[in-house]
Amino acid sequence: MVTSPPSATRRRARPLLLLAFGLILAGCAQDDGPPLENFTPKEIFDRAEFELESGNLEDSARYFSEVERLYPYSEWAKRALIMQAFALHRDREYEDARAAAQRFIDFYPADEDAAYAQYLLALTYYDQIGDVGRDQGVTFQALQALRGVIERYPDSEYARAAILKFDLAFDHLAGKEMEIGRFYLKQGHYAAAVNRFRVVVEDFQTTSHTPEALHRLVESYLAMGLTDEAQTAGAILGFNYQGSAWYQDSFTLLTGEGLLLEPAGQGWLRGIWRQSVQGRWL
Numbered sequence: 230m231v232t233s234p235p236s237a238t239r240r241r242a243r244p245l246l247l248l249a250f251g252l253i254l255a256g257c258a259q260d261d262g263p264p265l266e267n268f269t270p271k272e273i274f275d276r277a278e279f280e281l282e283s284g285n286l287e288d289s290a291r292y293f294s295e296v297e298r299l300y301p302y303s304e305w306a307k308r309a310l311i312m313q314a315f316a317l318h319r320d321r322e323y324e325d326a327r328a329a330a331q332r333f334i335d336f337y338p339a340d341e342d343a344a345y346a347q348y349l350l351a352l353t354y355y356d357q358i359g360d361v362g363r364d365q366g367v368t369f370q371a372l373q374a375l376r377g378v379i380e381r382y383p384d385s386e387y388a389r390a391a392i393l394k395f396d397l398a399f400d401h402l403a404g405k406e407m408e409i410g411r412f413y414l415k416q417g418h419y420a421a422a423v424n425r426f427r428v429v430v431e432d433f434q435t436t437s438h439t440p441e442a443l444h445r446l447v448e449s450y451l452a453m454g455l456t457d458e459a460q461t462a463g464a465i466l467g468f469n470y471q472g473s474a475w476y477q478d479s480f481t482l483l484t485g486e487g488l489l490l491e492p493a494g495q496g497w498l499r500g501i502w503r504q505s506v507q508g509r510w511l
Contacts, residue, residue, distance in 0.1 A: 270296050270305035277312065286320035307333075311342050314349055323353040344382035348391060351375045355394055358401055365405050371398050403433035403442075410445060419449045430465075430501065440466060444475040446498070447482055457494030459483065461502055464492045468505050 265273055277292030293316060296309035310333050317326035330350040334343055351374035357367045375398065378391035410425030426449065429442035443466040450459035463479045467490045470476050483490055492502045 265295050266299060270300040270303050270309075273299070274305050274309055274312075277309065277316075281312075281316055281319075286316050290316040290320065290322070290325075307337055307340065310336070311346055311349075314346065318349055318353060318356075321356075323357060327353040344378065344385035344387050347374070347378045347381060348385075348387035351378055351391060351394070355398060358398060365402055368398050368402055368405075372402075399433065400436040400438070403429050403436040403438040406433065407438050407442060407445075410442070414445060414449055417452075419453045423449045423453075427497070430498075440470040440473045440475040443470070444479045447479040451482060451486065456486070456488055458496050458498055460488050460491055460493045461496065461498040463488075463490035465498065465502050465505055466490075468502075 273292055273296045277289050277296065280286075280289035280292060290313050293309040293313035296303075297306045297313065300306050310329060314326050314329035314333060317323075317329060320326075327350050330346045330353070333340075333346040334350070337343060337346075351371060354367050354371035354374055358365075358371060372395060375391045375395040378385075379388050379395065382388050406425045406428050410422045410429070413419070413422035413425065423446060426442040426445045429436070429438050430446070433439065443462050446462040447459045447466070450456070450462065460483060463476075463483050466473075466476050466479050480490060492499055
């Protein structure tokens, strides 16, 4: 979640002043109140900030949108648009927040808050990433949007935060593959399990799930009677993660079958082993 507004619009609230504007505009929401057209963009903007700080996120977003509607070519409209996206995101109105952030990027691509808008857009996906058991389509969208922050605004403060979230989202996808692989393994569908663990080893090798994936490959291949592949998976695990508990479990399994943790055969894991030894993997 975003905890503070973008830098270009961030300022310490002046409670008495905002309260005064709140009282002035209080009637605007009433049927018999003066129309918003009677107020300046600054007055409406300040009312929106007042509602934001009061926790009235829906009203805040509405007032920010009114600034944009009534004064579309003003500097206040630009400020109100990014703040509207911020308020909508805080209110978990992710689709509307994403639309507002995208409009800001489209209208003001060179503005100093464009990086924040791109980061906010990415968060509208990232904050919807649920537990591992859910569909991961939104995770792919979050990764794509976070990559946009990193590539388009590499020197911004938001790029650093995007890199961290990108790694976490990437790890999340690997976790999904592991969950499915473990299910297949438990059901005795070993070939299907191998396919899932292979994806982690080949495509998500920098994540925290790689050691377990290698161990699960040892388990799966042993269950299938493919000892060369099991030994090679164990060798890779030992070379890269000898201090892990997964290595100890694989060591016990393989040596219990009278097998060594060393590369054997010419399967796909042998190629991974060569990369590991030559230092081009992990």
